[in-house]
Amino acid sequence: MKPFLTSRMKTIEISLLLLLGALFYLIYPSLEAVSLFSFGYIWNWAGSQDLGPILENHRYRFSMLKLVTNLQVLIQKPFQKAPQLLQGAVRIFPAGIFWLMVIYFNESSMPWWSTFVGSLCFEVLDYLWLLKRKPEVEFP
Numbered sequence: 001m002k003p004f005l006t007s008r009m010k011t012i013e014i015s016l017l018l019l020l021g022a023l024f025y026l027i028y029p030s031l032e033a034v035s036l037f038s039f040g041y042i043w044n045w046a047g048s049q050d051l052g053p054i055l056e057n058h059r060y061r062f063s064m065l066k067l068v069t070n071l072q073v074l075i076q077k078p079f080q081k082a083p084q085l086l087q088g089a090v091r092i093f094p095a096g097i098f099w100l101m102v103i104y105f106n107e108s109s110m111p112w113w114s115t116f117v118g119s120l121c122f123e124v125l126d127y128l129w130l131l132k133r134k135p136e137v138e139f140p
Helices: 010-027 033-047 063-079 084-090 094-103 112-134
Strands: none
Touching: 010 033, 010 112, 033 063, 033 094, 033 112, 063 084, 063 112, 084 112, 094 112
């Protein structure tokens, strides 16, 4: 099996997590919040990858990566024909809802909202990359 390689832009996006995590820590100095921020960011980053060849492998049958991908697809399915901005807004919720339920069931006092912020940061970055990649449309 070939190793999983991502595009250069996707590698830059995941590398920006260090910078964004440090900035988030300066705003809200809590390691729990930064951890959940990172979980939300990585969740959406993994959901944006083309993981078809990897997920077809039997080794990943019960993996967290497959769970992330399946939840992202399940939540996004009703919004496939919606505008791109609305689709991006919907992609924020799966990670936040998942970690909110984990925190609630464990009766923890962690900042549940930071996962939503991490997902939002990734989606904003992804949307900005999308705008940068689109060619300028000139109106006559």
